[in-house]
Amino acid sequence: MKKSKIKRSLILTVLFTTISVAVGKLGCYYSKSPIDKEHIESVIHAKQLKALEYLTIAKEVALGNDFEYLPKDFLDIQEQYSNQNQICLAVYKNWYLKHWPIQKIVLPEVFDPDLFSQTVILLGHNYYLCLHSRVDNIDIVVLSFIKTQYKHKNEYLNDEFANDFNLSDNVLLTTNFLSGTRIYDSDKNYLFSLEGETDVKWSRFLIWTSILLFLFATVCFFQFIVNIIDLIAIKKDLFWAVIMSIIISIIARLILYYINVPGFVFEGDLFSPELFSSGLLFFTLGDSLIDALWIFFTTIAVYLHVVKQEKKGLRIEIKRQLLVLSGIVISLLAVFIARYVTAAVKDSNIELELYKILNINGFTFIALLVLLIAVSSYLLISYLSLKLLHPHYKLKQIAISHFISLVFVAGFLFYLLDISVLEIIFFLFLTLVSYVFYFLKRYHHFFVVVIVVSLSLYFVFKTHDSYEKKWFDSNRVTALRLTSSDDLDTEFQLHEISAQISKDTTLQNIVSNSSGDFTRTSNYINNHYFSEISRLYNVRVFCFLPHDSVFVDTSSVQWQPWRQHYENRAHKSGLLVPNSDYYRLYRSTGSTRYIGFHLIHSLLPQSLTVVVELDDKLYRLKHGLHSLIFHDRFDYKTDNHDFSYAIYYDDRLISKVGTFDYRTRIDRQVDSTEDVFTEKNSDGYKQLFYRIDKNQTMVICEPKVNVYDLIIWFSYVFIIYYVIVLIVSIIFNLPLIKTLLAPTMRNRIQNTMAWALLVSIFVVGVASIHFTFQITQHKYIEATNEKITSISKEMNGQFAMVKDLNYCDDDYIEFLMDKYSEVFNTDVSLYNISGNLTASSLKDLYDENIIGSKMNYEAFRSFSDDNLSKLILHENIGKLKYYSAYIPLINSQGTVLGYVNLPFIGQDNARTKDRASMIVALTNIYVILILLSILLTVFVSKKVTRPLLIVKQKLQDFDIKKQNTPIEYEGADEIGDLIKEYNLMVSELSKSTKLLAQTERESAWQSMARQVAHEIKNPLTPMKLNVQLLQRAWDDRAYDFDSRLNKVCKILVEQIDALSNIATEFSTFAKMPKGQYENIDIYEAALSCVALFEETKNVKITVEAEKKTDLIVVADGDQIIRVFTNLIKNAIQAIPEERLGLINIKMKTQDENVLISVFDNGTGIPADMQKRMFQPNFTTKSSGMGLGLAMVKNIIVSIGGTIWYETQENEGTTFFIQLPLAIRL
Structure with a gap:
């Protein structure tokens, strides 16, 4: 039967797995993106x-x-066409652009007949359907958007078709x-082709x-595992059943991993090594979940076997291997849990700092x-091992075995894996919780709270x-x-x-x-050597003779x-780029320069030195519109506003980045060490000191997690785990949900108050x-206005x-825009x-054709027509x-020279971050509340x-046979009255009980006296009669007086023995001594x-x-002994003489x-006798007082203990006794 179940479950497993794989492969296929040519045309x-x-409407305006x-x-019509149909209008007058769309479309300033004569044109990165018409000296161009298609994509720049396609x-x-698929217009003219990319469907x-x-x-x-355990446990023992179940489970898990069944599941981010991967034990987060x-x-499979066999009477061969195995399993599981948490932090991109x-x-x-599933397995295994082993080993032995396993097996691995001793204490505590739960034998909500x-x-x-260790390592x-290079490609080019x-x-x-004018020299160097580098760096070239000076506007001595x-600046605060004439400097803004x-050799009488400055555009403008083309190059550290670092040269601060207030001189204690890296915690900050060389030191700093964050962290974890436990309890109808939903007064009070407080907190929070948000918005508007x-x-x-x-020099204006951008930390454009x-x-964005060179048309009209100031x-x-923001540029005569545009990217991000921080702070506060x-x-x-619970407990413990104590309560409320x-x-019942007890005692003694009198009277009557007959025989001098005397004496002796037995039974029942309790081996007793009745x-008696x-x-x-003697004696007396007696204990x-x-x-x-079997004075025999079973x-x-019986007439009777076993420690 067992073998057939094993075969059936194994066949079904293989069958369902095979079908699952086949269906999964059918459900996943590769296909090109669908192109409905008819719909597109x-x-x-x-x-x-x-x-x-x-175009017709626009012509009317042109003529008007x-x-x-x-x-x-x-x-209004223009806005309607733009919003509803994604169609825009451009107007050229006398070949120059007069009106342009509100969108930042890349349009040529001068009308291009060749370009606009095409039906499909590419402007910047956008494809349009083009319709052109000329009215006198006006060229009207209507552009219908088709698709945006970028060469380089990122978070902000993505390809996109018009909605209706x-x-x-x-x-x-x-x-x-x-x-691809060729698309034609209504006149069958070719427009463009579409190529669908192969995609997974x-x-x-x-x-x-x-x-x-x-x-x-x-x-x-x-x-199948459960059936295997059942079979092996019957044929051998549970130890080998557990071993085989573990081996089979591991093999099956490895097979699933290596064949990726079901395969489509492993395509998701859950199984991506980029998200989480830590060696052989934790391949991915999805694999960890499956493990x-x-x-x-x-564990559940083993537990089900134990429960099932326990109902039949668990049969298990006692083996020390099972004791050792349980200790090893819980120890290895403890290592699994500890190592998983470490890996989830150090080797993953998963956010586990829940206060963020x-x-x-x-x-x-x-x-x-x-983690919750793994800990649940640990608790279940601890409970299961105790359930299996406690009937055979003392609790002390099991606890010592588990303790030794955790301390030595897990402790050794903990040492190798650098895991703290506190974790062993945590797992010992979990083991203790499972022990307590085992002995209490009942569910309590307190256990769930303690575990969570x-x-x-x-x-x-x-x-x-x-995270602390990861911070220092990373x-x-x-x-x-930071000290080697942010841009190895650039430094290699500088070397060349x-x-x-x-x-x-x-x-x-x-x-x-040059004849003293080095403009041509500067232009040659800039164009010939730095055209490629200028995409990422602002390049400035200066030519100096030995005695030339430079104007420094940031110094009190402006000509130096x-x-x-x-x-001097390069040598003191810079690092020489290997094999080059360049120094790398760090600036307080975080940018690299x-x-x-x-030195140029020439025929000039004095040597010429060319100084080249390269300013990193990425760091200086990373919060601006440069993020559109440089977004993917930003390092995560530069986006962390808590991250700070500083450079010290000869122990003096020369530059810093971030919000931390660095000291002007480096810590002497740190400066005296020769270690390359030094870790330090002080003033609520984590600090890492990196000695670059004997003169330079970098200090990286970030705030430590404070107590408030730890409380929030704990609160979120507790809530998540408790909610998960509640959900599981609801799904599987576990005791927890029954306890919480029980219609008790306490639950009603708790629910009412909780909901009232939660609703109040929610309303106040919103x-x-x-x-x-309103205050923040107002603050940022004010800040923006101040900056403008x-x-x-x-x-x-x-x-x-x-x-x-x-009439201004373009290079000078470009220099001013860069300067304003750096000073005010925002992009600046001048129209x-x-x-x-x-x-x-933002010259790079215009060069890349990301945006057009015309200012926002709405702003242009507002200034030109409405004369706005901002x-x-x-x-x-x-x-x-x-x-x-747009503002007019006005000279001293009040003439508008142009318009200044300030796109507030950084401020918008800052406002978003501040709002997010406020949401987090308020949410955290309300979670604590x-x-x-x-x-x-x-x-x-x-x-x-x-x-009320005291009253309930008192009522439950109320016993009319005992002394009931009153409840002490000083409150003068309704409960006090109760x-x-x-x-x-x-008090009244105590008096009544005493009177009733006295009455019962008197009644019992009266009844007993009547019974004793009756039992004594029965033998006295024949004794009296026989004595009288003997007296008559004596008087009559009967010839057989001697024989009569012997007969009467024999009868009298028998009756006297009966009276003695009556007295003995009565004495034994009435004067039952208080037992001397000790540990008794019930089997030996x-x-x-049985030996007394051999x-x-x-009669055959067996045990x-x-x-x-x-x-x-x-x-x-x-x-x-008296109990067994009475029961065996009654059993013998209940067996008819003609029947072979069988008594089985x-x-x-x-x-x-x-x-x-x-x-x-x-x-x-x-x-008719069954209900009175345990009553005193009741007996089914012709002799005796019926006190045996009552005793x-x-x-x-x-x-x-308890005693009961089951009986069938003419077949026999079974008496059952249930006694508690002594607790074995």
Whole structure:
């Protein structure tokens, strides 16, 4: 039968797994993105019709006012076409752009007939359907958006089709006629081609079917494990059954891993090594989840076997191997748990610092779930090992075994894996909890709270400690990176440039023919050597003769020798780039600057030195619109506003980045050490000192996690774990949910108060967040206005004497834009009076055609038509949305020279971060308030209901046979009145009980006296009669007087013996002594009693026990002998003389009790007598007082046991006795 179950479950496992894999492969297929040619061409046709309609309206305006201005109704039409149809309009007048769309489209300033004569054109990175018409000197161009297609994509810049095409963004648009699906207009003219990218497609129905089948296969597999355990446990023992189940589970798990079943699951981020991977034990987060579930269900399989066999009477061969195995298993599982938490921090990108609530995602919850499942397995294994071993070993032996295993096995591995001793204490505590739960034998909500609290504390302690170690380890790498190079490619180019410039004869000739004007020299070096580098760096080239000076506007001595300004700074605060003429400097803004010195040999009488400055655009403008093209190059540390670092040269601070207030001199204690890296914690900060060389030291600093954050961290972990436990309890109807939902007064009070507090906290929280946002918004508007005012004053002062921007030097204006951008930490663009770009700190974006060179048309019209002094608009480029401010540039005569644009990217991000920080802070505060409110409701409800629970307990313990104590309560409330009435009832009832007891005693003695009198009277009557007859024979001098005398004497002796027995029984029952309780081996006691009846004829008495040792009870030895003697004697007397008597005594353990059955094959007990079997004075025999069974029951009850019987007439009777086993320590 067992073998057939094993075969069936194994076949079903293989069958469901195979079908799951097959269905999964059918559900996952590769396909090109679908292209509905007919639909796309219909959309094209509709767009062309709309564009023609728009063009007709525009022509009417051209004929009406020659496009000198745009009528209000036309502006509304323009907005409607733009928003609804993604169609925009550009107007050229006299070949120059007069009106342009609000969107930042890359349009040529001069009309290009060749470009706009095409039906599909590419402007920047956008494809448009183009419709052109000319009215006199006006060219009208209507552009219908088709697709944005970038060469380089990132978070902000993504390909996107017009909405009505319903195409995947992965579809590539090309004008190559020979490739892809060709699209034509309504006149069958070729427009463009579409190429669908091969993509992975999933059939949801088939995938979910595959998952369901795989779950069925998993259930069948664990049923297979249960059957294997049952079979091996029967044939051999449980030890080998457990070993085989573990081996089979490990093999099955490895097979699943190596064949990736089901395969489609492993394609997701859950199984991505980039998210989490830590060696062979934890491949990925998904594998860790499967491993934890595998361990849990294997444990459940063993547990189910134990429970099932326990109902039949668990049979297990006692082996020390099982004791050792249990210790090893829980130790290895402890190592698994500890190592998993460490790996989840050090080797993953999962956010486990839960006080950073905005960084939490679904993977955080999965990581927490893995730990909860593993800890649940640990508790279950500890409980299961105790359940198996305690009937055979003392608790002390099991505890010592587990303790030794944890301390030595796990401790040794802990030492290798650098895990603290506190973790061993945590696992010992979990083991203790499982022991306590085992002995209490009942569920209590307190256990759940204790386990969740301890697990939450352990998780916070462990992860916090791991994050501290990870911080120091990772920042060692950061320090090396920051001091080595951010851009190895650039430094390699600088190495080559240094070698080439020194040998460049063309440059030498240019310098020789310069005649003191080195402009041509600078341009040559810039264009010939730095055209590629200028994409990432602002390049400035200066030419100096030995005695030249340089103007330094940031110094009190503004004219300084150029060597003093450049060379001293490079040598003191810079690092020489290997094999080059360049130094790498660090600035307080966090940017990297290179300074190079090239000595040019020429025919000039004095040597010429070319100084090249390279300013890193990435760091200086990383919060601006440069993030559109440099977004993927930013290091995560630069986005962490808590991260700071500083450079010390000769123990003096020369530069710093971040918010930390560094000392001007380095710590002497740290400076005296020769270690390359030094760790230090002080003033609430973590500090890492990196000695670069004998003169330079880098200090990296970041705030430590404070107590408040730890409390928040713990609160979130506790809530998550408790909610998970509640959900599981609801799904599986566990005792926890029954306890919480029980309709008790305490629960009603708790629920009412909790909901009232939660609703109040929620309302206050929402209101506070709303008003905080308003205050923040107002604060940022004020800050923005202040910055706009400052920039406006600065630029108006700078250009006060300028009459026309067209007469200014472009390079100088470009330099000013870069300077303002750096000083005010924002991008700056300057447009001329016609709305054309003059200069910008965003030159790269214009060069890359990310945005057009025309200013926002709405802003242009607002200034030119409405004469506004300031305008702030919402703008977007790709998915990057930001505020953009425009202000006019005015000279000292009040003439508007142009318009200044300030896109507030950094401020918008800062506002978002501040709002997020406020949400986190408020959420954290309210989480603590929620926990405190829940604790308050529990405390108040307990205090309110405590008197009621006392009354309930007193009523439960109320026993009319005992002395009941009154309840002490001083409260003068309704409960106090109830307790007073209870105490009064107890007092009155005590009096009534005494009277009743006295009456019962008198009645009992009267009844007993009557019974004794009756029993004594019965033998006295024949004794009197025989004596009288003997007296008559004496008087008559009967011849047979001697024989009569002997006969009478014999009768008298028999009757006197009967009277003696009556007296003995009565004395024994009435004067039952108090037992001398001690540990009694119940099996040996039964054997000794059976030995007394060995000589009884026609009766066979046997004693059986599942185990013949350790059946120890606490009782009086003489009383136990009396119990067995009475039961055996009654059994013998119940067997008819003509029947071979069989008396069978069996013993077996049930939980913490021993069950004894005494069977006889006698006549049984008639139905009318069964209810009075244990009453005194009742007997089914012709002799005796019927006190034997009553005495047996008194003895059994006095030692905490129970006695009952089962009988069938003419077949026999079985008496059952259940006694508690002695607790074995």
